Amino acid sequence: MNIALLLEMAAEAAPDRVGLVCDGKRWTYGDLLAAARGAFSIIQDSGAEYVALLDESSEAAVIAVFGAALAGVPYCPLNYRLPDADLAALLGRIAPALVIGDEERVTRIADGQGHTIFSREEFTLKAQETVPADDAREYDPGEGIAIQLFTSGTTAAPKAAILRHSNLLGYILGTVEFASAGEADAALVVVPPYHIAGISALLSSIYAQRKIVMLPAFSPEGWLALVEAEAITNAFVVPTMLARIVDAMESGTAARTASLRAIAYGGGKMPLEVIHKALERFPAAGFTNAYGLTETSSTVALLGPDDHREALASDDPKVRARLTSLGKPIPTVEIEIRGENGEVLPLGEPGEIYVRGEQVSGEYKEKSALDAQGWFPTRDAGYMDEDGYLFLSGRADDVIVRGGENMSPGEIEDVLLTHPAVADACACAIPSVEWGEAVGVAVVTRDGFDAPEETELKDLVRLRLRSSRVPEKIAFVAELPYNEMGKLLRRKVKEVLAG
Incomplete structure (x- = not known):
């Protein structure tokens, strides 16, 4: 067809x-x-x-x-x-x-x-x-x-x-x-x-x-004006767009958004603060986190509206954590988490995300990336919990290998973002003579706050994770580099940290 x-x-x-x-x-x-x-x-x-x-x-x-x-x-x-x-x-x-x-x-x-x-x-x-x-x-x-x-x-x-x-x-x-x-x-x-x-x-x-x-x-003002003028019921945004829309509404931009019933987002990591504010600003809209790739013809996992509202209302840390997940695989695809040798990993253990289904191409003009059983290696790192929710840790290539220990940049960033003065954070590998690679982070300070002491941030990571995850280098920057689809450009952060 x-x-x-x-x-x-x-x-x-x-x-x-x-x-x-x-x-x-x-x-x-x-x-x-x-x-x-x-x-x-x-x-x-x-x-x-x-x-x-x-x-x-x-x-x-x-x-x-x-x-x-x-x-x-x-x-x-x-x-x-x-x-x-x-x-x-x-x-x-x-x-x-x-x-x-x-x-x-x-x-x-x-x-x-x-x-x-x-x-x-x-x-x-x-x-x-x-x-x-x-x-x-x-x-x-x-x-x-x-x-x-x-x-x-x-x-x-x-x-x-x-x-x-x-x-x-x-x-x-x-x-x-x-x-x-x-x-x-x-x-x-x-x-x-x-x-x-x-x-x-x-x-x-x-x-x-x-x-x-x-x-x-895109502009947040233009987006909000079209929502009102055309009585928009459905919309898709990337995280950076949603953050700007929420900021515009908080700054007083007039907006009649009662027609909005469904807002989907994807293309990058959604900060918890942004989705919390968005859920408050659009109380009648159902939010969906859509995870997919070019090679999979778009979405392969969804965190639906009920999951968002349940997580927001729950006092259970495990349920609340689902707001940071990608949701569950859609019915037409299969997802596995695999280790370095291609073995399927148990629930809760991080590895590389593989996906299979009719919509999955995994094909390039140069070659096919599918294995003999039709599985596509996404190069995204993540894990699946015991309830079937998929969590993303970042790109497999972004994993920091310190002295043979693999570390997810995402877990370090999530901890840093709990600090009241941190608006955004990016962790990535920096060269280390002793360990091969060490943790470097770039931090954006929240408006109205002074930049926190480096020892504060290091102690926070040490307390919540372990000493090996403590950043060796911290750089305070005005903003982090994102592309137009809201994807964090870690290679540019590495350049900043190298400087």
Whole structure:
């Protein structure tokens, strides 16, 4: 099957229902399908081997992803925040492509690569005007690659992660009920189009027949204004976005948010203080922590609304700790925790998270990362407790190895964050002559507090954990580096600590 089936079903069931709102313009599901079919014809005529998007979220992204699917060409949204040299290299790897978005930049950095280039406006208009000749063209049945996303490439050249139609449909059909949204339901999408969260939000909302409202450039004021103007019922945010939204509300930004029934978050670690404040600010909304990866077609574990409220109301430390968990695996996937030699570890013991299921691709253009039994190593470190809740400790590569002892940065950070003067903290490995690696931390002081004494923080860690976890070096910084999806950039913190 083809992911375009999701849009076809929605358009057949409710052609006149509004499916998309962007920059004030409204598109019905019938409009979107007609434009996607026009895009299919444009893509076929171009001879392109990929459809690339170099732009913010817009109607062009929706039309392009489904047009590419109908044409049997991989859709490859690119990170427009990358430097020119990096972006030119990625464009070279997908040449010849039909590229939508920043015409001037693509022409300047990738001239001679053989691309067909459209601005957002030109592509959208031409897709609307083009009517394919049904008797002369056939849509792709959807047995190949639907989406290709380049990884961040923090330590090496970016890998091309591949998601096939079967992977994406395995996720959507297994987790979303068709036409389950009411006519008033509206989802606010603010994550970038080159992130799997944005793609999965698009596909799941269309299959549910929920109105999608796009906010191309995030600001807390713009987000709150759209919630009110479009009576938003569902939203997905990353932790840094939610923190800024809560701060704006506490600073007096007017907001009518009574329509919000569901707020999902993911993409990075959610500070306890932020989720506590958010639960208070949005008392009628159900919060969901969604954990997933590009290679798993998005979500594989969920901490649902009932878990959030139960944990918040409980006096039991074990139950309250669930607010820091990823929740439980969704029914369509399996999750195991494995040790260094690939052995399955018992409950409560930390190791690497492995996942398996129809939605799990684990495939790159360069190679497949699946083992013989179909398990994908996420490179995330974590453990599962006796009640089946999954806890994340960080990336497996981030583990600090001090004198042969493995330490999770997350457990050290959680302790530091209990100090009233600490607003944010990051622990990572620093070189040590004696131990090979030692613990270094960067700390952000909370507004209105003086920076705590280093001995205070060291004693706190020693008291709550053990002496081997005590930081050898502490740096006080104005803020920690996060990317636009709220992921902490530990490599940059290491640079600060090295300095």
